[in-house]
Amino acid sequence: MRVQQQIPAQPGKLRLYFPRFLPGTHGPYGSVHRLSGLKIVHDGASLPWVRDALDAFAFDVDVPERASTLALEFQYAMPGSSGERAEGLMSRDFLNLTWSQTVMVPQGWHVGAIPVAASLKLPPGWKH
16 A cells, blocks of 8 residues: 655654554554655655664654655555454455554644545545
8 A cells, every 4th residue: 555645844853653552452553564665755855764773663854944744655565364453454356444554643743633634546446
């Protein structure tokens, strides 16, 4: 699954988190190991980022001057069977999407205060 996300940002250091604690899982069952190809962009330029050495769910980036948003792109490798806990499921004709697998959250924001407008583009021939 390919993800594109716009996040609020201010110039300086920014820490982004991939969700570790997911609704209904009662533990730290986030699947950061399924995240790949992370690209952070501002004004058309890719920004270098660093994964935290102690927290695999945390990513650090320096936000340029005058930036108020960053664009994120990444892929999330959906499992093909229901053998993993708290995961969505994808097959040739079925998608069980958990929205928490498609976001990175900026540090310092309460999750409920981040404006969200989600959309989904399905492959040709799929219906919702």
